[in-house]
Amino acid sequence: MNNDIKEVLYSKEDIKNIAVKIGSQLTKDYEGKNPLVICVLKGAFLFMADIVREIKTYAEIDFMDVSSYGDGTESTGEIKIIKDLDVPVEGRNILIIEDIIDTGRTLSCLVDLFQHRKVASVKICTLLDKPERRVKGVRPDYIGFRVPNEFVVGYGLDYKGFYRNLPYVGVLKPEVYENN
């Protein structure tokens, strides 16, 4: 599995450090606001676990599974809700945790959905941001790292379901997806 990686971009220590930093900012920003922290499955599961442990104030957590990618490397422009939230969100302060924002289509759909459900506020925290590819005006409020326009995997991010368990974020060798 490690042989399929061209270059390691962020080690688990890098990610731990950034989670501590973002978490302390979130603690200040959400003090007294009882946020509902939403993990966008599956890619954000590890980063979510890191982030919520660094939020030192009351926070509720929930999970949503949306799909925009299928098995490929390009977003389709539509999202399908595979698992919705368990709790109502009207009037809540929502913090969405994502693995990566690429074109922005997924997050743009999600933000619209939450606004439609009359939330009090919605903010986005993403481990990775790939701003070069943005087609929708989505601006994350908390960003771990900005990545170049290459397909990255690991630390929750997958290609065809694999590599999520890599303890770092790395660039997938193009021959891995070009030959598939």
Ligand code: XMP
């Ligand atoms: P959009 O384009 O809607 O896409 O912002 C967001 C979702 O697309 C997936 N994605 C990636 N997954 N490596 C991955 O493993 C990547 O480089 C990559 N770029 C986009 C991801 O699921 C994200 O939630």
Ligand code: MG
């Ligand atoms: Mg995702």
